[in-house]
Amino acid sequence: MRLFLAQLYPRRRMTLAGQYLVLQLLIIAVVLAGVITVALTQATNNFEKIEGRRSLSAAESLAANPLLRVLLPQAEPEMGSALPAMGESVRSTSGLQFVIIADPQGTVITSSYPDEVGTSILHPESAVAEGRGWTGEIWRNGNHVLIAQVPVLDDDGKMVGIVSAGQSYPSTGEMIQDIAPSALATLLISLVLGTTGSVLLSRRVKHQTRGMEPGEIAELFEHREALLHGVKEGIISVSPDSRVMLANDIAVELLQLPDDCVGKTLDELEVAPQVRHALNTSQEQPDRQFLVGERVLVFNRMPVKTARRDLGSVTTFRDKTELTLLEQELGDSKATADMLRAQTHEFANQLHAISGLIQLEEYDEVIGFIDGVSFSRSKIFEDVSACIAEPTIAALLIAKSSVATERGVHLAMVPNSALGRCEDQLARDLTTVIGNLVDNAMDAAISASTPQIKVGIEETNELVRVIVSDNGEGIAEDAIDEIFTQGFSTKDSSVSGGRGFGLAISRLVCRRRGGELAAANDHGARFTATLRK
Known part of the structure; x- marks a missing residue:
């Protein structure tokens, strides 16, 4: 230097x-x-x-x-x-x-x-x-x-x-x-x-x-200011007593801080609990994700110490909202592909059974076997197609129904459900919300003696309402709000990228469309998502 x-x-x-x-x-x-x-x-x-x-x-x-x-x-x-x-x-x-x-x-x-x-x-x-x-x-x-x-x-x-x-x-x-x-x-x-x-x-x-x-010193300060405000990532420095010592423009915008935040404590700034946790807690793994407002932010915290004293920490973070939504859509597409691949194997096994029966000249058995398979498939297709006119959502529900069947969970449509054709963006948002809610419902219902999921879709001139319920153990009362705001998950969170963001992303999508996602207990868990057209 x-x-x-x-x-x-x-x-x-x-x-x-x-x-x-x-x-x-x-x-x-x-x-x-x-x-x-x-x-x-x-x-x-x-x-x-x-x-x-x-x-x-x-x-x-x-x-x-x-x-x-x-x-x-x-x-x-x-x-x-x-x-x-x-x-x-x-x-x-x-x-x-x-x-x-x-x-x-x-x-x-x-x-x-x-x-x-x-x-x-x-x-x-x-x-x-x-x-x-x-x-x-x-x-x-x-x-x-x-x-x-x-x-x-x-x-x-x-x-x-x-x-x-x-x-x-x-x-x-x-x-x-x-x-x-x-x-x-x-x-x-x-x-x-x-x-x-x-x-x-x-x-x-x-x-x-x-x-x-x-x-x-003046030249170093000018370079620091240029570097600090020239990067696209948010940078914030916090002292050991939780006082903001430095924050660039991106940090002020993403964390929704006032312009005069430097010199004030996190208590005075009234930051969200998840932000306080990200800025003050030691980070063993990189890229911790938190939902701040309507954004998914990825945090990386680094302690700063000298030989004489503790200077606090420097935290960098970036907006991963769009990337997270794309990951959700990619995950849904991959799940659909996996389900189609599983169905391919299932059809191959059924064809092998039919071929064996024909070779054994058990023609009556062949006809009965084909009728049973056709009726099972037709029943699923008819239930979904009768009320869902949007091909993307219909395909998603049929695929989820197959996965649920493989996991021993019964997925049923609520009577009088209806959804017409949607514009592309609304269809993608519905895919994200329904996919996350159904996946969570399957994980929750699997503990019941007779696992069951119900999916209801209502449509008006102004909005689309999705209701997904299960007959699992329900949600703990002290966790109803936490599951939406802090990436809460009862599953293993050591996987790459963390868990517990399905519901947070679903609520983010609903709020971006002027709606909301709410949870309640009703003989299990019930989630109601509202998306405005």
């Missing part, structure tokens, strides 16, 4: 371990990207929290300086060095990037960036013009800046200026450099764990799949 699958896969495909490793790497990459994103976001939040607080503290400290509050009302841009010195002192002490001092209108008087002197530092989002401190982020000359602005108030509470301090946001590269060592360590640990896990998981899975790769 491995060689066959290898031929189906000439190109080398990635192994299961390789696929697991690739999947692990993809997962690690996604997780690492998420971790870096979260780390950058956290770093930005920390920067805003820490640097915003430090910038605001530095600006408030400078705004509270008494000297600044005195000098600022008369200060102008680029006049004097006291204010720039104060701003630079605060910037260097706090470690900020810039410190700006502006008048109440926001015009810069002094700044760590000389080119900003004379420009405005007021922003639409800022609340400093209302006399309140403000912290926010702005873009200045293409740089992302975190800034804090605080109003400068004189002793009377009047705003005399604005102090602004801040720091530029670190670049993404700088933040990545900060978190690179931890991210690299996380990546290495993830790679080691992912690779080790992939190898171990691959080994376990391949052990469970008998060393097969996913592509081989």
Whole structure:
């Protein structure tokens, strides 16, 4: 199988371990990207929290300086060095990037960036013009800046200026450099764990799949499905706890199971008793036959076991209904031929007797012997021919009458029996039913002191009714239904193909024609078969 699958896969495909490793790497990459994103976001939040607080503290400290509050009302841009010195002192002490001092209108008087002197530092989002401190982020000359602005108030509470301090946001590269060592360590640990896990998981899975790769498993599954649903025989697998594990389309159809039968127990599916028996019972001989619905199915059950546990069984079966009917018809034809052969020997013996009497010149004895034989034969022919117009049925009853006579059983037609000519299919079905019923009646009546069989045939515009009764011991009450449904037989069932299917086939034929076959006890057994035209 491995060689066959290898031929189906000439190109080398990635192994299961390789696929697991690739999947692990993809997962690690996604997780690492998420971790870096979260780390950058956290770093930005920390920067805003820490640097915003430090910038605001530095600006408030400078705004509270008494000297600044005195000098600022008369200060102008680029006049004097006291204010720039104060701003630079605060910037260097706090470690900020810039410190700006502006008048109440926001015009810069002094700044760590000389080119900003004379420009405005007021922003639409800022609340400093209302006399309140403000912290926010702005873009200045293409740089992302975190800034804090605080109003400068004189002793009377009047705003005399604005102090602004801040720091530029670190670049993404700088933040990545900060978190690179931890991210690299996380990546290495993830790679080691992912690779080790992939190898171990691959080994376990391949052990469970008998060393097969996913592509081989998929190809094997496709071939199994094609084989399972491509055969004409029914295939069903049953676990040790009587649960259906597998069933192809033919099995579902022949056993009359629901489409969702897989996974359900035989009790839940309410299968027929004979089906349960066929699927759960050890089978010593092949080709066991059971009547399921209106079909004769041939079952073959095979237990499935491994070295570790019992897997249940696999049962194959096929529809043998038509073949069984043909066998019945062939058996009737063979029986007729055997009866004709026996009659040939009987006639030969009678001719020998006549020849001997003639040689002995016992002519009166010859005439009496011939009259006796003629009367016996004529009586049988007349009884049957008078009420049966269908040649096939008449010939069958005459032949059965001869067999019954040889076995010491008296076969008689019920008065007022009648049957006209029938179409071919109805005649064949009547031959099967009457032949089986008469044979069973002869077997049952043979135990009586004076064995006797009665055959009655009634015909209407819609149906034909056949009644066959014997004076044997009758049928056990607990076996009246069983004789029709389970191939029941009191005879030896070890013969090829089994016994007990005559009545089952007869009922099948009756039901196919819209009729029925019923049994009852009436001083023996009585079978009533109804076939619609």
